[in-house]
Amino acid sequence: MFTSANVTVTVADLKKAVQFYTETLGLKLQGEMDDHFVQIEAPGLTIGLLHLTGERNAQSAKSESMSIGFVVQDLEAAIKTLKSHGVKFHDYVEGKAAQVVHFNDPDGNTLYLVSDH
Known part of the structure; x- marks a missing residue:
């Protein structure tokens, strides 16, 4: 039925995003x-990445109701690489089946890395 998937994230500054x-x-x-x-x-x-203009932009560019996850094979290597680009991580979770660490894009949208055990 479905052939692909996409998600749209609102951003305050399209170039920066x-x-x-x-x-x-x-x-x-x-x-x-x-x-x-x-x-x-x-x-x-x-x-x-959608840049809204006018009144809708400031409020819409921050979302806590969705997040985008990226599966990685080597979580520590991915963290190290992204930290070298200035990414700050929070909420490191060690679960039974996976390790997850969260971070944010420049607009505060939640992203995360996940690695299976």
Whole structure:
């Protein structure tokens, strides 16, 4: 039924967000729809970055109701790489089946790395 998946994240500064997702996270810029929307290619997922204008922008650019996870084979290596780009981590969780560590994009959207045991 489904052929692919995507998620759209609202951002306050599109240029800064594109830089974070491409340069810091190492994801690929897939395409620019217009001055307010771009698509970023992640493994198995397309992430849309949407810059809202006017009143809607400031409040909409921060979300605590969703998060994007990235599966990694070597959690410590991934943390080290992202820390070298200035990423700050929080909420390290050691679960029975996986290890998870959270961080935020420049707009405060929650992202996380997960590694199976």
